[in-house]
Amino acid sequence: MRTLPDLMIEPVVRMALAEDLGRAGDMTAMACIPEGARMRAAFAARKAGVLAGIDCVRLAVRAMDPAASIDLRLCDGDAFEPGAVLAEVEADARAFLSAERTALNLLGRLSGVATLTRAYVEAVRGTGARIADTRKTTPGLRALEKHAVACGGGINHRFGLDDAILIKDNHVSVCGGVGEAVRRARAFAPHLMKVEVEVDGLDQLDEALALIAEGVGPDVIMLDNFTLGDLREAVRRTAGSVVLEASGGVDLTTVRDIAETGVDVISVGALTHSAPVLDIGLDAL
Template sequence: MIRQLPDLLVEPVVRLSLAEDLGRAGDVTAQACIPVGARMRAAFVARKPGVLAGIACVRLSLLALDPGATVDLKLKDGDAFEAGAVLAEAEADARAFLAAERTALNLLGRLCGVATLTRAYVDAVAGTQARIADTRKTTPGLRALEKHAVHCGGGANHRFGLDDAILIKDNHVAVCGGVGEAVRRARAAVGHLMKVEVEVDGLDQLDEALAERPDVIMLDNFPLADLREAVARTAGRVTLEASGGVSLETVRAIAETGVDVISVGALTHSAPQLDIGLDALPA
């Protein structure tokens, strides 16, 4: 779980985003309109309710262009807020502030959107044993930040990348010649600390997988009746993860079948940007 994002992970993303926006000549508008040395105070204000994630992006965006900037964070990642809430107030060189504005807002709005959508899924399954988890369907370059945002929304992190767990998918199974053979090969190839998960697409494959005792079985696009049957057959022997076609409209029924985890690609690939604005304050 990415519970906290160290600056070491966030700062390279912020600097790359700033460089993309500044281009070859910097903010020519601010340079043309704003006197050298002018100061600016402003507040980052939520236009809609949501859950906070990525507030460090505000601080690091401003400090990258004005090391003397002061940033007062009013809330912390994971906090819920209403429309009109002030998330942060800051003072900095006006040219630097205006040049950093869009990068700060883009990253903050994106991550708050992920956290807010995740919270909606978590609330939808409240009272069941199911946990909501993300996937690797993240924005290239933003994986650590988006997975942190999922945590801020109350969700769980699936594997971070290809290197931290075995996940045998349908194409692995096809090449290996079967679910059982794929799991046997994986078990023989890795150490005892590496978890092994295998995806199955029907109850026949479930039985084959159970015989090899993987740590997790992913039930891919199972109908509700088959999910309930899978839970009964497994009887708690392995962790069961439901995946595929999950929406806010369907997630509660999936959770009520008794599965342990529901992985939702939409948390990161379809989260809408949360509307956050920058309002200038009196000097």
């Protein structure tokens, strides 16, 4: 079971509720629902998927009705079929209906990320390659979306600019080459911080490998938009001396072929920037 601390989720939920409630609150609920009325309903899956964000439901409902009764039927990371009941809630009807859209938006978005990630993980099963996310996340939702990737069986790349050094093509260009950029990074990096460098061809790969031979090389080399043939050659040349990450041109039709070249990690921006929202509904009981 995967969880995030409420402290990380609650600000997102409260921001979304405030955005929805606007300046005057839920006018429809106040107009149509008698004060004090109660309501029971279930969050139910319309499609098969992998769950992520179930705590968003709990926090959204409790923010509007602290006394609500909430029964979470599944945990983040669980797979489910169409029709599965993910959670049942009994609460003040006005409060519950005011929280409904925020809860569904976050639950559907995060479960969509987890479900797409699981599809990529299954596509490379048996190859030894791992599926990683990127920083191409929805602003403000990074921690939740990366949690959803982990729920789907993927691994997290760096969370931000401060937890790893990733030397991209523009850094290399300004520094004047892969070797100089990596040397500067190694001299600057704190004791526990990893260094990764992106290379766009076998010539730059050789520059990075020369540094490894000197003992000042990167921990990870990202092979950006390599052909399958060049990926296989990169695996041969490195011979396990460094972690190889493939990036660029990755989708569900290509990921298996990329994994079979022998790379260690495949990073996929689509996990977060292109995951469709999973269809989850709220049914009154």
